[in-house]
Amino acid sequence: MxxxxxxxxxxxxxxxxxxxxxxxxxxxxxxxxxxxxxxxxxxxxxxxxxxxxxxxxxxxxxxxxxxxxxxxxxxxxxAKIKYPDDGKLMGDWKQGERWAQSGYGMRFTDYPPRNPNGGNCYACHQMTQAEVSYGTVGPSLREYGKIRKYAEADVKAVYEKIYNAHAAFPCSLMPRFGSNAVLTIDQIKDLVALVMSPESPVNK
Ligand code: HEC
Structure with missing residues (x-):
């Protein structure tokens, strides 16, 4: 009916x-x-x-x-943002690049999921120089950390951005990765490192 x-x-x-x-x-x-x-x-x-x-x-x-x-x-x-227990906001940028590249997850043909979800960041952002296939819905993140002199306040802002994009931009088109449980806190830390670490290819 x-x-x-x-x-x-x-x-x-x-x-x-x-x-x-x-x-x-x-x-x-x-x-x-x-x-x-x-x-x-x-x-x-x-x-x-x-x-x-x-x-x-x-x-x-x-x-x-x-x-x-x-x-x-x-x-x-x-108010929905949760922070890591150890207070460290940056993980491993190499893992971060993996999550940024991956669009895996949130499919009902794959339930329960066989692999961790990805962040699919490249679908909307330019990030490393090596990756030439990226979307332009979001601003380019090339040298994002370097431009901000790797400042601690910006590391925190990037963590919060990825966790919940609406906290700083009310009607953002960027998904709320942490608050909607798409990515774990550890994955978000890896992505913060990709954007903000001096060693990351995003900043080379
Ligand atoms: C569906 C498209 C989309 C996806 C996927 C996406 N973003 Fe975004 N992102 C945006 C848009 C649009 C903005 C600009 C508006 C805003 O600040 O919310 C943005 C803004 C940002 C900013 C702040 C840029 C500035 O101007 O300071 C960062 C950092 C960022 N995104 C990182 C990421 C990371 C890391 C990922 C992957 C986990 C990601 N984004 C996935 C669309 C997206």
Whole structure:
């Protein structure tokens, strides 16, 4: 019964006329299509299909929230950041390069996962000089640490950025790797080293 409703709603969305100027999509229909697309997903992923408060506010404001809403989002997301017990924010940049290259994980054909998730950083960022295949959704991170003189405050900012990108940029397009349990704290430390360590090829 429920499936038929979803299929009917999906058909209605697909059949809706598309205006040449702006496509107006009813948010309810978008929700139905999303849920349908993930109907085969493992049960404990259900929460990921529902937008949380931050994404709801960002979607409603088309990623341009009011100053007051932006403050609320950043405070809420910052509170979700967990730091390493040993206080060390940098791990092994060689492992970090592995996580940055890897787009593995979060597939429901691979559950429980056979390999650790990747961060897929190159999909959006330029990083090392050697890797010429990268996306440009995010800014280039070439020499990111070197430009900042490897300052401690910037090491912390990069850790927080990777853990929860919305803590500093309310409606960021970058995934919240730590808060959404895509990457572990140790993986995030390796990625901080890739971006911020003087030995890393990102800074050569
Ligand atoms: C889906 C695209 C996407 C992915 C994947 C992504 N990022 Fe980003 N990233 C962005 C965007 C867009 C920005 C700029 C907006 C912002 O600061 O949130 C950004 C900003 C950053 C910044 C701050 C740049 C500055 O201007 O100071 C760092 C550092 C960063 N990303 C590191 C990473 C790392 C490391 C990974 C992999 C674990 C990663 N990003 C994965 C899109 C992405």
């Amino acid at each position: 429920k499936k038929h409703f979803i299929l009917a709603a999906l058909a209605a969305v697909l059949a809706a006329p598309v205006s040449a100027q702006e496509t107006k999509i009813d948010p309810l229909h978008a929700d139905v299509v999303m849920k349908f697309a993930f109907s085969q997903a493992p049960k404990d992923w259900a929460g990921r299909v529902d937008q949380d408060e931050t994404l709801k506010v960002c979607s409603a404001a088309r990623n341009a929230p009011s100053a007051a809403d932006a403050e609320k989002i950043m405070a809420r997301e910052k």
